[in-house]
Each structure stands twice: as C-alpha cells, then as structure tokens.
Amino acid sequence: MARKISFINYKGGVGKTSLIVNTAASLAQLGRRVLLFDFDTQSNASIWLLRLERWNKINSSGEGAFYSIFDPGRARVKDLVIKDVVEDKTGKKILPGLDLVPTTFNLVDLEAEYTGDPKRPPYLIFQEQLAELEADYDFILFDCPPNILRASQCGVFASNEIYVPANPDALSLIGFTLLVEKLGKFHQLSASFRTAGMGVPAQIQGVIFNSIKTGLDIEVPKMRMQLRMNQFRAAKRVAQEARIFDTRIRDAMVVRRAVTLGVPVVCLGQDSSEPGEESVLTDYRQLANEIIRQGGPA
Ligand SMILES: Nc1ncnc2c1ncn2[C@@H]1O[C@H](COP(=O)(O)OP(=O)(O)O)[C@@H](O)[C@H]1O
C-alpha cells in the first residue's frame, strides 16, 4: 500500500512546495511510483510542473482541477491524475513515474463557498475516492498550504505521515508549534469519521531543514527545534520516532530557476547548475533515500 505523506507547516515560504516537488521527482527517479496532490489554492506546484500554458487551460475551464471532485458527479479523483506530468519544452515526457493531481485558483471556493452535507466533510469524500488509487502508488504526497482548513484537511486526514519543512529561524519554530496544536484539534474533530481500515491519525514524523545558506551554523536553531520536539514527544503530541532529518537542503539559485524552467531540479541535470550547485541535487536524492529508509510510521 502507498505511504501517504503531507508536507505542512503553519509558516509560508519555508519551502514546502520546493521540497515536495523535488523529493517527489527524486523518488520517481529512484523507480518509485509517485502521485503528488497540490492542495494550495496558489497552485505553485501545479504551475511549476505543468508550466503556464498547460495549467491555464485547466484554470480557465476548471476541467481536471482538484476542486471538481466537490462538484458532485463532475469528476472523481482518479479522473484528475495527469500521468508522468513532467515534460520538456517539446512536450516529451521526461520523468516517468511522477503523476500530478493539479489545482487551480478556484480551490479557494472550498474554504469560502462550499456548502456540502456536514455529515460528509470534504476530507471524507476525498479519502473515499483516494482509496481507489492507492494500490497504484508507492508514495502519495500532499502539498499543503500553511493552515489546516478544508483543502489541507484532505491531505492530513488521508495521510499516515506528516513532515514539517522548516527554516532555521524563530518563525518556523512558531509555525511548528502552531501546527501541533491545530493538528491535535483537527484529529479530535475528525475522529468520528475514521473507520478501522483507515489506521490511526497521522502524526508528525519529522522536521526537514531547508534553504540553508553556505557557512550558516544551524546548531542553535536545530537545538531549539529538538527541545520543542522532545517536549511534544513526551506529551505524545508527535510520533514517538519523530526527529529532525539528517538531510538538510542547502540554499541554491538553481532551486528558484527550476520553477521558471518548469521542471524539478533533479531533471535539470548538472549542466544548468552554477559551480558548486550540483550538490543541492544530491541533497534532494539523499532526502528521498532518507524517507524511503524511514519506512513509514512504526
Ligand atoms: N533550497 C532552496 N534554495 C533556494 N531557494 C529556495 C529553496 N527552497 C525554496 N526556495 C525558494 O523559496 C521560495 C519559497 O519556497 P516555496 O517552496 O514556495 O515555499 P512554501 O511552499 O513553503 O510557501 C520560493 O521562491 C523558492 O524557489
């Protein structure tokens, strides 16, 4: 069965999208079957992987966008999967194994205007439909916005694991703390909708430090994060095996450039890196391997 993982932090701009896209791509390069869901109405992951032209078609028609599963009868999750999503400029598929369910700007309506049956919240509808796809994948990844509103809830409710991207600063630590609080509340609120087959609610398994500038000493922020994690572990508010990942992703221009080029960093190859930047490629590969080794919740 697929490992289902949400990448989330209550802080924006920490690198959730960059991490999840590049990790998903690395997992696919390692031969894993990966499905990525974009749950952020800003659609960063979708625009990145589809490039504007393909994404605009979906955004203007709404056809094929995640929100359409909440328009009853219009689409099911399995109809929305874009197989082997990454293409080069000529339209040739260059990364077999990475599939995407894209989002568009209308996902905001799920928060503001959705008036479905309260006995069937959006996360339950999503979870039921996702079950039809799970056997086809090794990893199903959810790129969440910095909150646990309805779109994020879809990811969190369906996940077995939660990873928290963070920068080595105080705001990331606050975001992590807030996340633990809100996650606890959501698990309580959604408990009555869980059935035995779903397993236990997902807990935070780890923090991943991202965008580390060369020469920056992160020992102090790392220690602060570790202390907070120890407190939460003692209070059973994160997984007992929760830890800070060994892999940290360095800050590199090529990460930002990859977004403009419309492909994950690991598809760019070393040619397009500035001197010394090929190492960020290795970081993503190492992270993918660390996630594989982590092996899911104990
Ligand atoms: N390792 C990195 N090196 C350089 N820039 C990065 C790195 N990770 C993320 N960024 C940049 O930081 C910005 C925020 O990243 P993003 O992944 O969109 O964050 P989030 O999804 O948490 O809002 C983007 O411009 C992205 O290109």
Ligand SMILES: [Mg+2]
């Ligand atoms: Mg994002």
